[in-house]
Amino acid sequence: MLATMESIQLLDVSDELAEMILKSEEAAHYFHCYQALKSSRESMDKIYKFNSLKELYEEVQRFGRYHPDYSRVMKEIRETKRDMDMDDHVATFRVAENQLQQLLDEVSTIIGKSVSESVKIPTGNAFFDSGCSGGCGSGGGCSCSA
Template sequence: MIASMEYVEILDHSEELGKMILHSDVMESYENSRKALQEDKKAQQLIKAFIDIKDQYEDVQRFGRYHPDYNQIMKAVRSTKREMDMNDKVAAFKIAERNLQKLLDEISQLVAISASEQIKAPKDGAALSDGGCGCGSGSGGCGCQAS
């Protein structure tokens, strides 16, 4: 019975922590920048152009330098990404995204350490595995090879 009461108490505290995060200034900034990004037609065009060229990049990567369009696609990927990253709405969103990730990482660290020093938690936006790049691209998949 004690274990179930402790479990209920932990759930209550975690729910309270979740509400605090959802109502934080960091989350509000993230939501505002995400909404502004979604409503900006120019930013959405730049993101779509980057996703389209990234698909071509992935096709080229299968053959590497031996692909006839390798140099052209590599230049196009870099210039399209640079143009997208220079957009004010995209840049503001990436900053807000990094700030939210930092807050969540700090909370994860505190929760993990409070349970045991041996528990691993995400740090600096990186995945727990050593293979994580931590690029923070926010594109739904890691695009660090393309950057």
């Protein structure tokens, strides 16, 4: 592939954009929360416990209600997940993660719309997004406001 001036400029601009995202408040907050989570022994113990129970949960799911430990595992996984989710470090990290994801989704939308109004833009969870923001690519065929 021959490098043209246009492709080199495009790579330079994309590097600048990546640098701006990494220096954003959302990214800084995300990295701060990540470090706080990783440095909290109690939070990490909850995460490790949940991950180890997930393996047991997946084994139980293969047999469903017929597994001898079905009720116990289901109850234990729910309690462990609730305990993990209620941890301050985990909750703060998830909020920061969602904020950074929202920034990335907005940047993707701006870039996608600059290419074409009908381009498919994978952003967030479509179930929770209000409307499809034009990301469906059907040009409004899904009754959205595209």
